[in-house]
Amino acid sequence: MLNVCLYIFDEVVPSSVTGVVDLLSGANRYMERAGKKASFVIHLVTEKGHQIPFNFVNPDIRHQNYEDVLKADLIIIPSFSVGNDGVLMRNKAAIDWIKGMSAKGAEVASLCVGSYFLAEAGLLDGKEVTSHWAVAADMQKLYPNIRMKSDLVITDQDGVYTSGGAFSSLKLILYLIEKFCGREAALWISKMFAIEMDTTSQAHFKVFTGQHQHDDKNILKAQQYIEENYSNDIGMEEVSSLANMSKRNFIRRFKAATNNTPSEYLQRVRIESAKKAIEMNHKDLPFIIEDTGYSDLKTFRKVFRRITGLSPMEYKRKYARG
Known part of the structure; x- marks a missing residue:
């Protein structure tokens, strides 16, 4: 039998504890x-x-107190509410314990933003990492040695696991049940708890709200212009002149401030607008394409799938109002 240690701390999200217990107990x-x-x-x-x-x-x-744990085969770090400043500092001793147990051979897994614990312990350096999409940029900035892949639902490298945001993180528990108990057990749990298996992307959950957490006023001005005029045929020369920069310098500074090129930013703004229109289900797709600044269906479908992981029709079936 595997000794699974689920770390409980003051700020923990209850569902990321009870959900794990339910699934593992169900597997038993x-x-x-x-x-x-x-x-x-x-x-x-x-x-x-x-x-x-x-x-x-x-x-x-x-x-059990974690200080008294003599053997752990798998340590799971649940999620906590984003915005709880000081969580990592208050749990520094536990992070050191996690790091020490990993060095002794324990596998480690994080649910949602529990990935901060593993990153703080240095266990994610050089590895592909996923977490809640809302913290992807922050984690990459704080831990530059990780390779953030926020579209993924699960990562598994050398006994270190991370998972996507909120309830999608339970798919990692299904994955671990399949790994340690077999496919049939995981399928049974999937059916009993009504959790889909084999989902590989959480990109369609992302909400693009713009990347304004920087102090470059000229780039903020350019972002505002793109967000207000995305349905038009916007040229980068036009936007760079508004920002009083050469096109080359503008692209460089825009990328440094937002982690996207101006063209990528424009596409994300357009697709976010298209997602909202599809969800409202008031217009047919050709009109949505036109409203969001695209001139042909093929390009729109290609960009939509690249950003969301779904085709426009797949997204409509999942999220459109009846």
Whole structure:
């Protein structure tokens, strides 16, 4: 049986704890009904003196201080609410423990923004990483040695796992159940808990709100112009002249400020507008294409799929109003 340690801290998102416990316990029940041994012993671990704010009546679960853990096969870091300043500092001792247990052979996994814990421990350096799409830019800035792939739902490298945002992170638990219990067990859990398997992208969940967290006033002015005129045929020479720069210098500064070229930024603004129009379902696709500044369906479909991971019709089936 695998010793799974789920780290509980004050700011933890409850669903990222209870969801994990439900799925792993469900996998144990499946294995036992199949005439096999349960796969997981679940340890809810905390810093010494901290209380666990959950009451599970479950024989699979044990409560323990992480300082007393002698052996961990898998450590899972749940999510916390974005904007909780000081979470990493308050859990510095636990991060050191995670790093030490990893050095002893424990595998480590993060759910959603729990990836900050693994990055702070240096366990994501040089690795592809995913997390909630809303923190992708922040993580890449704070930890330049990681390779952020925020479109992915799951990454798995050398016993280090990261997962996408919010409830999509439970797909990582399904993935781990399949890895340690087999495909049939994972399929059973998928059906019982109504969680789709095999999703590889979370790009269609992203909401593009513009990248304004910088101090370059000329670039902010250019961004505002693009956001207000995206439906028109905008040339980069036109926008660079508004920003009082040469085209070459404008592209360089725009990329440095927003992490996108001006052309990429324009496409993202247009596709975000198209997504909202598709969701409202008030207009047919040809009119949406025209309204968002595209001149042909083929180009629109290509850009839409590249940014969202879905075709326009797939997106409509998922998110359009009835």
